[in-house]
Structures are given as C-alpha cells and as structure tokens.
Amino acid sequence: MDIRAQVSSVFHLDKCIGCHTCSIACKNLWTDRRGNEYMWWNNVETKPGTGYPTKWEDQEKYHGGWERVGSQLRLKQGGKAATIGKIFHNPDLPTMDDYYEPFTYKYADLTNAPAGTDQPTARAVSMVSGKPMKIAAGPNWDDDLSGSNVYAANDPGVIELSAEQQQQLFAIEKMVMFHLPRICNHCSNPACVASCPSGAIYKRGEDGIVLINQDKCRGWRMCVSACPYKKTYYGWSSGKSEKCILCFPRQEAGEAPACFHSCVGRIRYLGVLLYDADKIEATAMKADGELAAAQREMILDPCDPEVLAAARAAGMAEQIIQAAQKSPIYKFVKQWGIALPLHPEFRTLPMLFYVPPLLPLLSTDHQGTQKLADDFFTSLEQARLPLMYLAGLFAGGNEEEVKAVYRRLIAVRLQRRAATVGDLAEAEVERARTISGLERDTLDAIYRMTSLTRIKERIVVPPLLREQAVEAGMDPEEYKQAMGFGSRKAPKRRW
Amino acid sequence: MQTSRFRFNLPKRILTLAFLSVALPVFCALAATGEPERGRQLYTGAVAMSNGGSPCIACHGLTGLGSAGAASYGPNLSDLYANYGEEGVAAVLESLAFPSMEAIYTSRPLTETERLDLTAYFARTAEQTAAPPTSLAGSILLGVLIVFAIVALLGLRRLKGVRQPLVDQVRKQRGMQS
Structure with missing residues (x-):
C-alpha cells in the first residue's frame, strides 16, 4: 500500500447556475496576461454542446488521454518515439478557431467619438491582430442555448444517441440543458505529465496538485494534445505552457481556490482524499464501464486504523490525515456514492468528481x-x-x-x-x-x-504545512498578495 | 675552431652542387609536360597554390566536376583549351591580366609547375565530352522542394480546425452562403 494525499473536489451540477463567476475570478487572478487571452483554466460549458475547445471530448480528433494496448497503457498520441518523431510538428493541437479568437471592443471610441447624429459604437477588435474582426466563436459561444444546430447537435455524446433520443433532447419548448464547469482534474494518472519531453510537469507530493515548472518548460506543447480535457494551454507570450494550479498559493495561505471561493451557487466542495497509489495502473487498465467503480476502490477510508497506520508510516503529516477525515469529498464519492468522475474512459483517473x-x-x-x-x-x-x-x-x-x-x-x-x-x-x-x-x-x-x-464545511483546505516555511521567511499575508504566476529565473541555456 | 669546421663542410658542398647540376635539367624536362591530376587538385583547391592564390573553382565553372563546377562569377573554362591552345593558355596563366584577377594573382602568382599542371588539366578536360555541369542553384531548389513535400505530407495528418467545418456543414445543409 502506497498511501498518497490528494486535494480533490466535487462539483454539484444540480446547483450550477452557469454564471461564469468562477471563470472570471480565475481569469482576473491568473490569466489576464498578454498571450493568455484565450485561455480559461476554469470554464463553464453548456451541455449538450461541443464545449471549449470545440469537441474536446472527441479523442479521435485530438488523440488525448490513454489507451490500452495489449496489457499496456499507452498515450493515445503515441509513446516516446512518436513524441520525438513529431516534436517539431505536433499534429494534434487545437487551432485558434477551436478555442476562439480572443477579442475586445474599442471602448475608447464611445467617449472619444466626435459629436454627430449617430450613436458612437465600440467595434470588436481581435486581441491577436488588433484589427477589427467578426466575432465567430467564444469560450461558451452556445451559452444557455442548448439545442443549437451546430454546437449541441455535434456534442460527441449526443451523436451516440438514437434519432428518437436526439429528438427528445431538442424538442422545442422542452429543451434540456445543464452547465458543466471544468478545471484541471489534477488526475492520479495524468497524461500531461507522461507526455512532457522536458519533464517539466509534476504531481506535487503532499497534495497531488499537477503543476508545470515554468523554468523547465520548453514549450513543446505535447501536454496540450495529451490532456484529454484540454486543460493545459500554451502561453503565446511566455512561450511556456500553463494550467490550473488549483490556487496552491492561496491554499498554502489557508484560502480556498478563487473559483471555489467565488462560486455563487456554492456548488464546489474541496477536501483531501487518501488513495492507494499502488493501484493506479491496475485501475486505469479496467474496462470503460468499470473505471468509475475501480477509482472509488482506490480511495481509502481515512478513519480505517489500518490505513491510518500505513499513512503515518509513510510519513504523512497528522494535519493532513485530520483534514482527510473531515473531507466532504470522501463523503460524496465513497460514503454516499453520488459523485462520479468526468469521462473516466480517458483513463487519467481524474480527481475532480461531479454530482x-x-x-x-x-x-x-x-x-x-x-x-x-x-x-x-x-x-x-x-x-x-x-x-x-x-x-x-x-x-x-x-x-x-x-x-x-x-x-x-x-x-x-x-x-x-x-x-x-x-x-x-x-x-x-x-x-x-x-x-x-x-x-x-x-x-x-x-x-x-x-x-x-458554510464555506469551511464545504471547502476543507488542508494545512499544506508550507505556511510555516513561508512564515519563516516573510509575512504570509504579503506572500499571499505578492504571489504571481510565472518564471522568476532567467532561462538556463544548456549549451 | 673556425678553420676546422670549414674544412669539414667543404666536400659536402661540392657534392651537393655536383648533384644539382645534373638533376635540375632532368626535373625541368619532366615537369614541362605537367600532370593533369595535380592540375585538377589545384583547380578544385584540394591542393593549395604555393603562393596562396585562390583555386580556380572559386569563380570559374568547368565540366567534369558536377554541381561543384558550376561557379559563375568568371567565365566557364571548359572551352579554354580548345579556343586558345597550349600556348595561349600558358600565356594567360602567366599574366592573369584581368581586372578582377590581377588584384589576387599579381602578389600571388602561379608557379611554373602549377601553370604546367593546370594547362595539362585543361587539355584533358577539352578531350572529355562530359555533360555541362548541373546548376548548383537548381540542385538546391530541388532539395528544398523535396523537403517541402515531406513537410506537406506530414502536415496532411494535422488537425485542421474542428469548429469551422461544423459551421460550414450546417450552412451547406441549409443552402446558406458562408
């Protein structure tokens, strides 16, 4: 038994009202930098719909996630040799149009326009070229409009349904839809980590948060295609890939991640799960339909004396164990069995669950x-x-x-x-x-x-014990406020 | 001390002079024909000119050297021997009185042997009826085209947009203009 701790989450979809507050909180905090305009570490999509980027679930197109080859688990985009073979021309990357061309409006025209008989207008301009553009897509272009003949009709899940079922789904005045907020799943078997030629992506030991080392990343973008959820993004100005960091600087200061904190519908729950890392490979090898159940099997009872003994023997901090015992996630996923992983068939063992x-x-x-x-x-x-x-x-x-x-x-x-x-x-x-x-x-x-x-019961942020380390060097409050995203060191050239 | 040393060296000097008086005319007679193979090495720069002049290939094209013999800064020398004969070529190589060549070769003239070797090489080239040299620029262009073709073939597998085809498909179904 190899016990690990994972900061895990549950999103209760019945409560999501699709207000995008989470997306905006995240955008303002982390991705308001140049070259990152198009990226939404947190996005909310309407289902049925094709999502963001378009049809991300369709791995026949994007070749993300894992597949079983004989008794082996292999990245769908190919092994190490294939990665090197296409290192300069990764063919599986989404195009800009599949995300959307980021745009803004010429707001200054509203106030600077000369006096005239017409109302001044703010024209849309591309944030890439700066030229006026026709807006053709957005990160949730079909928001609240399920039944659209382009986006909902082409949902990979809808295509699988019978004609009769499709008709039911899109019947006029009985249209049915729900919202699906998505962040990085901080998977137990992350495809992005496995695909990185530079070895820049890692899963943090104490909390399982998957991070990209900005100093090591060399921008090959293999993670962008390997992640079946399309939750790593290439930063066009920094030349590095970025992804949701589960607001680890906030968590280290005892705060909930920004999207969790800002959630209006209070749909987001967070807590520590203990799981057996020895079972990861066997679990990921199960048949499609058994994956969700197998993943539940991997998660261990934090009150079981045997588990506790093993956790302590592995050097897990007492505070983490206590947080795991209070975790609402354990209740949702294991005790009550009402939360399921999103697309377990991608075999990355996502640690974000949905009711x-x-x-x-x-x-x-x-x-x-x-x-x-x-x-x-x-x-x-x-x-x-x-x-x-x-x-x-x-x-x-x-x-x-x-x-x-x-x-x-x-x-x-x-x-x-x-x-x-x-x-x-x-x-x-x-x-x-x-x-x-x-x-x-x-x-x-x-x-x-x-x-x-209340928020402290929904979101049980474990003491990540980095607070003490921070406290030793600087005021934790200052650390929390001053923490930015990105590289602080000049790139080290290897030749 | 001085005298003894002089005396000791004297027979050696006499011997050397005697050897040279016999050998030099023989060498000169041998060299007068020139070696075409050595001429080729001088032409292509495989062997450096003893006075430091540039090899001919830097500016002049010549048959029989493939794409490498396609330089076009100076005139092509394939017909040089046929047009001017042995004496003409020898005269040209001696003075090299062309504005662009003077600058190089007045201070770095070709030696007697080099001139003979080169003339012999030109004579040999004139006998050959090799195809004219393929243009180097043409070969490079062909190479570039092949590389582009490989890249284009690899690019066929590339994901070419997912969203736009969906929109186009619906527009087509409804007979709308895009």
Missing part, C-alpha cells in the same frame, strides 16, 4: 413533469436527458452507475418533500430509501451538505 444533474424531473411524458411517486424510479429510462448521455459523460457508458446516483438523489428529495410538504406517505419514502440503499440519517446528511453548509 450529475437531476434533470429527470423533466420527463418526456406528462407534459414534461413527473409524479413524485412510484413511477419516479421506473421513469429514469424516460428521462429528458437520456441516461445513456449522462453515462457517457460520467461513467464510461455504464448506465447502472448513473442510475444508482439518481436513485439516491431522488430518495433525498422524497424524504425532504415528506418532511417539508408532507404530501407523501411514509411507506413511499421508506420504499425510496430501500431502493437507494441509504439510511435516513445519510439522506439527511446529503441534504445538509448540499443545502445548508
């Missing part, structure tokens, strides 16, 4: 509504958002995984409805509990964690 949205409330029958009774459970198959689509997103196509989550979420709702509205027979609620397999107290705990918690 799938409970859209089945909108059914295909009964004018889109559903009686909160018996047929709730049988009606999952008639859900407005086909289970197959959700299974494709969160369970490698395994519908049973998604169904199990929904049964639990529905049981929570029925129990709360009985408690607050009181129009449900106790037998009905009891039946829901039996089907979900969870106790009354557990369902209550899910409800409390989902609805009533």
